Amino acid sequence: MFVACVHVEVIPHHRDDFIAATLENARNTVREPGNLRFDMIQNLDDPNKFMLYEVYRDEEGMAAHKKTAHYLTWRDQVALWFTKARERSDYFSLFPETPEQWATNLDEK
Amino acid sequence: MFVACVHVEVIPHHRDDFIAATLENARNTVREPGNLRFDMIQNLDDPNKFMLYEVYRDEEGMAAHKKTAHYLTWRDQVALWFTKARERSDYFSLFPETPEQWATNLDEK
Numbered sequence: 001m002f003v004a005c006v007h008v009e010v011i012p013h014h015r016d017d018f019i020a021a022t023l024e025n026a027r028n029t030v031r032e033p034g035n036l037r038f039d040m041i042q043n044l045d046d047p048n049k050f051m052l053y054e055v056y057r058d059e060e061g062m063a064a065h066k067k068t069a070h071y072l073t074w075r076d077q078v079a080l081w082f083t084k085a086r087e088r089s090d091y092f093s094l095f096p097e098t099p100e101q102w103a104t105n106l107d108e109k
Numbered sequence: 110m111f112v113a114c115v116h117v118e119v120i121p122h123h124r125d126d127f128i129a130a131t132l133e134n135a136r137n138t139v140r141e142p143g144n145l146r147f148d149m150i151q152n153l154d155d156p157n158k159f160m161l162y163e164v165y166r167d168e169e170g171m172a173a174h175k176k177t178a179h180y181l182t183w184r185d186q187v188a189l190w191f192t193k194a195r196e197r198s199d200y201f202s203l204f205p206e207t208p209e210q211w212a213t214n215l216d217e218k
Contacts, residue, residue, distance in 0.1 A: 003150045005160065019203060026204040041112045041200035051114065051200060053162060091150035091160060094128060095135040 001036060001102065002059045003091040006052040014081035015048060021077045022052070028070035029054070034061025036102055048083070055093070055102070110145060110211065111168045112200040115161040123190035124157060130186045131161070137179035138163070143170025145211055157192070164202070164211070 010018045022040050029038040036055040043049035056062045065071055096102045119127045131149050138147040145164040152158035165171045174180055205211050 003148075023204055023206070030205075038204065039112075039202060040204040041202050044199040044201060050203075051198075089160075090153040092153060093148060093150050094159075095132055095147065095149040096139075097132070 001093040001099075002056045002062055003093055004052075004054045004056075004062055004088055005091065006054065006086055006088045008050050008052070008086040009046075009083045010048050010050065010078075010081050011083055012048055018050070018078055018081050021074055022050075025070050025074035028068070029065060032061070032065055032068065034058070034064050110202040110208075111165045111171055112202055113161075113163045113165075113171055113197055114200065115163065115195055115197045117159050117161070117195040118155075118192045119157050119159065119187075119190050120192055121157055127159070127187055127190050130183055131159075134179050134183035137177070138174060141170070141174055141177065143167070143173050 008018075019040075026038045026040055029035050034057050036057065037053065038055075039051075039053040041051050041053065043051075054062070054065075056065065117127075128149075135147045135149055138144050143165050145166065146162060147164075148160075148162040150160050150162065152160075163171070163174075165174065
């Protein structure tokens with residue numbers, strides 16, 4: 001799997017706007033066939049820092065995401081809400097080891 | 110959910126050892142009742158850099174993990190394999206929005 005970790009730091013008075021816009025993007029992104037996860041997490045020490053943890057089947061899945069209407073809308077919405085350019089690091093996954101294992105079923109616990 | 114992101118950079122000739130030890134830790138960690146995810150991902154630009162993406166139901170779940178035999182074994186195994194101290198950032202999740210949504214079912218796609 002291809003994983004993109006996007007670190008952002010938002011202007012405090014745009015924090016709620018950023019969260020709302022990103023929730024909308026997330027809800028649509030997880031419906032994309034190439035997407036497996038889109039987690040938005042907020043830093044415990046600094047509520048203005050967020051990470052987007054995006055998992056796609058492959059790099060093409062990420063490329064397809066960047067052409068969607070919901071991504072482009074989000075990108076334009078949030079453009080002026082950051083204190084600095086967002087930073088992205090790309091990874092591939094070693095664990096979970098199989099595609100099936102990416103399905104974490106809470107019901108099993 | 111409580112999320113710990115652990116960034117590590119390993120000494121190149123211990124990279125395979127690190128991967129093997131961490132896979133063993135991961136396989137056991139995802140069986141803990143308080144754990145939802147333990148992803149090990151490898152940086153595309155630098156194969157010596159890894160991130161561990163650990164999701165627990167709450168901070169107590171993480172505390173329980175740190176008392177397990179598999180965690181303590183891993184901690185001791187890898188202690189001398191890093192180029193610098195590992196860095197951890199803690200988060201809480203905003204998306205997925207419900208516990209049920211943390212169950213990403215590949216079969217649905």
